Amino acid sequence: MAQILTGKPPRPRYAQLARFQDADGQAIDEGLLLYFPAPASYTGEDVLEIQGHGGPVIMDMLLQRTIALGARPARPGEFSERAFLNDKLDLAQAEAVADLIDAGSAQAARAAGRSLSGAFSTAVHDLVEQLIELRLFVEAAIDFPEEEIDFLSDERIERQLAAINEAFDTLSQRAEQGRVMREGLTLVLAGRPNAGKSSLMNRLAGHDAAIVTDIPGTTRDVLREYVHLDGLPLHLIDTAGLRQAGDAVEEEGVRRARAAMDGADCILLLIDETDPEPVDELLQGLPAQLPVIQVHNKIDLSGKSPGPRGASGRGFAISAKTGAGVDALIEQLKAEAGYRPSGEDLFMARRRHLDAIDRARAHVDAGQAELQETRAGELLAEELRLAQQALNEITGEFTSDDLLGRIFSSFCIGK
Numbered sequence: 200m201a202q203i204l205t206g207k208p209p210r211p212r213y214a215q216l217a218r219f220q221d222a223d224g225q226a227i228d229e230g231l232l233l234y235f236p237a238p239a240s241y242t243g244e245d246v247l248e249i250q251g252h253g254g255p256v257i258m259d260m261l262l263q264r265t266i267a268l269g270a271r272p273a274r275p276g277e278f279s280e281r282a283f284l285n286d287k288l289d290l291a292q293a294e295a296v297a298d299l300i301d302a303g304s305a306q307a308a309r310a311a312g313r314s315l316s317g318a319f320s321t322a323v324h325d326l327v328e329q330l331i332e333l334r335l336f337v338e339a340a341i342d343f344p345e346e347e348i349d350f351l352s353d354e355r356i357e358r359q360l361a362a363i364n365e366a367f368d369t370l371s372q373r374a375e376q377g378r379v380m381r382e383g384l385t386l387v388l389a390g391r392p393n394a395g396k397s398s399l400m401n402r403l404a405g406h407d408a409a410i411v412t413d414i415p416g417t418t419r420d421v422l423r424e425y426v427h428l429d430g431l432p433l434h435l436i437d438t439a440g441l442r443q444a445g446d447a448v449e450e451e452g453v454r455r456a457r458a459a460m461d462g463a464d465c466i467l468l469l470i471d472e473t474d475p476e477p478v479d480e481l482l483q484g485l486p487a488q489l490p491v492i493q494v495h496n497k498i499d500l501s502g503k504s505p506g507p508r509g510a511s512g513r514g515f516a517i518s519a520k521t522g523a524g525v526d527a528l529i530e531q532l533k534a535e536a537g538y539r540p541s542g543e544d545l546f547m548a549r550r551r552h553l554d555a556i557d558r559a560r561a562h563v564d565a566g567q568a569e570l571q572e573t574r575a576g577e578l579l580a581e582e583l584r585l586a587q588q589a590l591n592e593i594t595g596e597f598t599s600d601d602l603l604g605r606i607f608s609s610f611c612i613g614k
């Protein structure tokens with residue numbers, strides 16, 4: 200049986216023109232070969248790339264031919280998983296590959312690129328180094344019991360703990376920003392019928408996504424739009440106006456509006472400036488755990504000025520119709536999410552990473568408290584070890600097969 204390639208064997212790491220042929224020697228395509236002998240490849244294994252002209256039929260023919268010769272399609276994330284298992288990438292970098300592929304904006308792509316090149320991993324390693332250094336010092340003190348008290352009262356420990364706490368602050372702030380950039384914010388537009396929810400949705404989305412009429416109860420279904428504001432992904436959810444429903448359809452709409460609030464980061468409560476009804480009752484009906492920004496709409500009718508409103512700092516006056524105040528509202532949303540799009544130090548991060556950072560920090564806090572209470576180093580040393588272990592989960596020094604399976608299977612493609 201004829202092989203897929205003709206001509207001379209490819210020269211390592213050079214693009215080489217080649218003809219790809221079928222089982223009976225018929226040409227499928229002419230394309231490029233790229234040969235990466237192990238270990239100098241993306242995965243660390245031997246890799247041969249066959250690059251065809253593209254287009255679904257040709258690519259499928261090439262694929263079927265390689266499969267007939269014994270290849271199989273990669274599982275989701277398999278290339279990155281292999282690169283991780285062969286120490287070419289750490290776990291945070293492998294996750295950044297997926298984030299780079301999924302990036303929805305130039306800012307997100309840059310942040311993922313920074314994580315992929317190791318900026319996040321380096322920041323984590325630096326903190327781990329600090330923890331190790333302090334632990335070695337404390338353990339040395341434990342090994343010399345007669346001097347232990349002096350050692351442990353040494354202000355060097357306090358100084359190092361202070362530096363470690365500061366490093367935790369910086370790392371979690373940067374990681375939280377990365378998470379917001381990756382996941383975005385989910386905003387639910389809620390309020391009474393006719394408050395202007397759909398009008399604001401359309402303005403933020405930049406097109407006529409939702410029907411707007413002067414009939415109260417226009418929106419009945421939950422409508423979703425996905426937009427980027429300076430690279431910050433926003434999941435906008437427009438909902439049916441909250442009131443005692445007039446019919447079964449509207450009732451279901453109101454039920455769905457309330458369900459949409461459950462998964463949200465923030466509620467924008469639209470209030471019609473010209474509506475004399477008090478808002479207290481509306482506020483009481485909203486889920487208690489969610490931040491609510493009261494958006495006073497239709498200032499073009501009330502003649503009031505746009506911008507922040509009220510003492511709580513959580514009110515805002517706009518006109519969805521003219522757009523007055525809407526940009527400032529967006530700025531406030533970004534500020535509340537802690538989002539600084541120009542931050543050159545941004546990197547991608549996930550909830551998993553933030554959770555590990557929080558657990559590590561809790562161990563350091565516990566160790567510090569133990570030291571103050573008992574003036575003995577053993578418990579501090581143990582907590583520092585646990586903190587180190589939690590941080591190492593980020594880069595994958597300690598991982599379960601289960602976690603790896605979950606991370607790599609969530610890749611959308613074989614990469």
Ligand SMILES: Nc1nc2c(c(=O)[nH]1)N(C=O)[C@@H](CNc1ccc(C(=O)N[C@@H](CCC(=O)O)C(=O)O)cc1)CN2
Binds near residue numbers: 235238239240287
């Ligand atoms: N055609 C092609 N384009 C691609 C990829 C690929 O696999 N193939 N990539 C896939 O993601 C990205 C590039 N990533 C790569 C990362 C490492 C190596 C590599 O050969 N690494 C070796 C040698 C490094 C060196 O040049 O010194 C190594 O790490 O040992 C190749 C591609 C994006 N573009």
Ligand SMILES: Nc1nc2c(ncn2[C@@H]2O[C@H](COP(=O)(O)OP(=O)(O)OP(=O)(O)O)[C@@H](O)[C@H]2O)c(=O)[nH]1
Binds near residue numbers: 411414496518521
């Ligand atoms: N003058 C003025 N009218 C507005 C403004 N925002 C919305 N409207 C009008 O108010 C009416 C209701 O607007 P919608 O955006 O449909 O209100 P809604 O809150 O989505 O209403 P339901 O879907 O019925 O709950 C429409 O006639 C809009 O044109 C505004 O800022 N100024």
Ligand SMILES: [Mg+2]
Binds near residue numbers: 397398411437438440
């Ligand atoms: Mg509506």
